[in-house]
């Protein structure tokens with residue numbers, strides 16, 4: 280049973296839903312595109328998510344195509360607000376909390392990198408702070424890719440590095456300058 284829309288990009292819509300048999304909340308991501316490229320990307324997101332097993336990454340429950348030909352992805356629902364929502368509502372984070380979020384994300388990315396997965400879209404709207412525990416949960420592996428780790432490490436010594444961030448992402452905190460992540 281669909282409870283409501285919680286996000287919408289160009290070709291994907293994200294809903295909160297209730298699995299009636301299991302009696303639990305889930306997230307349903309639907310692909311609203313007939314493009315084969317979009318479908319392959321969506322399938323890649325599902326495959327990469329199913330390789331990941333980390334407390335700070337929302338777990339995948341299912342991936343498939345519905346009877347009306349819509350590709351869907353079912354994920355663990357995380358109760359909480361994204362970093363961008365929290366910043367907008369409550370302002371900059373306390374330093375200690377900002378450090379804890381960064382530390383958790385570094386650990387999470389490090390787990391992904393250890394199996395060759397590069398997220399490539401780390402930004403405030405792709406991280407939810409779990410309400411009950413204040414854990415940072417990384418979302419949205421929509422443009423993630425599987426890397427040839429050996430090649431990436433060689434390249435990282437010259438130029439890029441394993442963490443690819445949108446240029447503008449900084450973590451605001453209350454003590455003067457932002458921390459560049």
Ligand SMILES: Nc1ncnc2c1ncn2[C@@H]1O[C@H](COP(=O)(O)OP(=O)(O)OP(=O)(O)O)[C@@H](O)[C@H]1O
Nearest residue numbers: 285286288291293306337354355356357404419421
């Ligand atoms: N597992 C989840 N639990 C709770 N909320 C979620 C979950 N996954 C996504 N959301 C909510 O839906 C929004 C969009 O999700 P996501 O970033 O995965 O989709 P997207 O199609 O890539 O969207 P965008 O293009 O805006 O990044 C998130 O910012 C978050 O608010």
Ligand SMILES: [Mg+2]
Nearest residue numbers: 404405418419
């Ligand atoms: Mg997103």
